[in-house]
Amino acid sequence: MTDINALATGILAGNRRALARGITLVESTREDHRVQARALLDQLGQANRQALRIGLSGTPGVGKSTFTESFGMMLVEQGLRVAVLAVDPSSTRSGGSILGDKTRMDRLSRHPNAFIRPSPSQTALGGVARRTREAIALCEAAAYDVVLIETVGVGQSEVMVADMSDIFVLLLAPAGGDELQGVKRGIMEIADLVIVNKADGELKLVAERTCADYSGALRLLRKRAQDPKGFPLAMTVSAVEETGLAESWEQITALVDWRREKGFLAQNRARQAAVWFEEEVRNGVLARLHADAAIRDLRVSLLTQVTAGEISPDAAAEQVLAALVR
Numbered sequence: 001m002t003d004i005n006a007l008a009t010g011i012l013a014g015n016r017r018a019l020a021r022g023i024t025l026v027e028s029t030r031e032d033h034r035v036q037a038r039a040l041l042d043q044l045g046q047a048n049r050q051a052l053r054i055g056l057s058g059t060p061g062v063g064k065s066t067f068t069e070s071f072g073m074m075l076v077e078q079g080l081r082v083a084v085l086a087v088d089p090s091s092t093r094s095g096g097s098i099l100g101d102k103t104r105m106d107r108l109s110r111h112p113n114a115f116i117r118p119s120p121s122q123t124a125l126g127g128v129a130r131r132t133r134e135a136i137a138l139c140e141a142a143a144y145d146v147v148l149i150e151t152v153g154v155g156q157s158e159v160m161v162a163d164m165s166d167i168f169v170l171l172l173a174p175a176g177g178d179e180l181q182g183v184k185r186g187i188m189e190i191a192d193l194v195i196v197n198k199a200d201g202e203l204k205l206v207a208e209r210t211c212a213d214y215s216g217a218l219r220l221l222r223k224r225a226q227d228p229k230g231f232p233l234a235m236t237v238s239a240v241e242e243t244g245l246a247e248s249w250e251q252i253t254a255l256v257d258w259r260r261e262k263g264f265l266a267q268n269r270a271r272q273a274a275v276w277f278e279e280e281v282r283n284g285v286l287a288r289l290h291a292d293a294a295i296r297d298l299r300v301s302l303l304t305q306v307t308a309g310e311i312s313p314d315a316a317a318e319q320v321l322a323a324l325v326r
Helices: 004-012 016-027 031-045 064-077 132-141 158-163 177-182 185-190 201-221 245-262 264-291 293-307 313-325
Strands: 052-058 082-088 114-120 146-150 167-172 193-196 233-236
Touching (some): 004 016, 004 031, 004 132, 052 064, 052 245, 064 082, 064 146, 064 245, 132 146, 158 264, 167 185, 185 201, 193 201, 201 233, 233 245, 264 293, 293 313
Parallel strands (some): 052 167, 082 114, 082 146, 193 233
């Protein structure tokens, strides 16, 4: 049995070992652990601490880990405390994950003002793990100033990270029109900042042309009330040479300050809380369906009938839901 009071005290004191243990607890699927996790989150929530949450996604091979480390190092050297929550894809066969992000960020992982936590995506869609939002809350309670949420990679369902971050950054590599075609419109519409990485050496001119292409695309795609003049913005950086990082941080802080002043930041967090409330209700219903032995037997029986063509899937699902309500 975990001592929740002692764990909460350690997290509030900024102890990295306690924070790691807390995230392990909230990621657990055991029912007794879920009860303890809720108690921990309720206790930590009383501290009412907030961090700047930055969602980071990008195409495979774009250098997300390199960018995250260089960007994180720049922030910790400014005296900020930075937490990185890196989501690693899980195998659909074995369920395992490599969880190698911490080894790829060697410099940042050794800095006393940084905390890196790789987590498996498991069955969760949207590029994040199911309990990423709760892990963010723990990092905020531990008094981290910035929380970077590095997602699995660009995909059609990867917009979920926007529902747990204040700023969403889309990281792209220098490329021609093919990559512009390949990035889903949905993720382009939610990006606050599009950063073209690897703007160095022979790729520098290509990166600048790519950045210009995306700038034009962003102007055509959208204009939101919570975007000040000039946003969404496309810019170039080199994570290897560490150029453009300070400029990207300036743009992020300028956007956050503007949204906070206009009230959009608070509105966005309230909307995100509502989204995750609905998500937890859906997950809870599915958990009840799997946990109830009688409903489980009914599902097996109905599944046999559905595959045999004796009953329609809709009618079978209605019977299961009716049994859950009873």
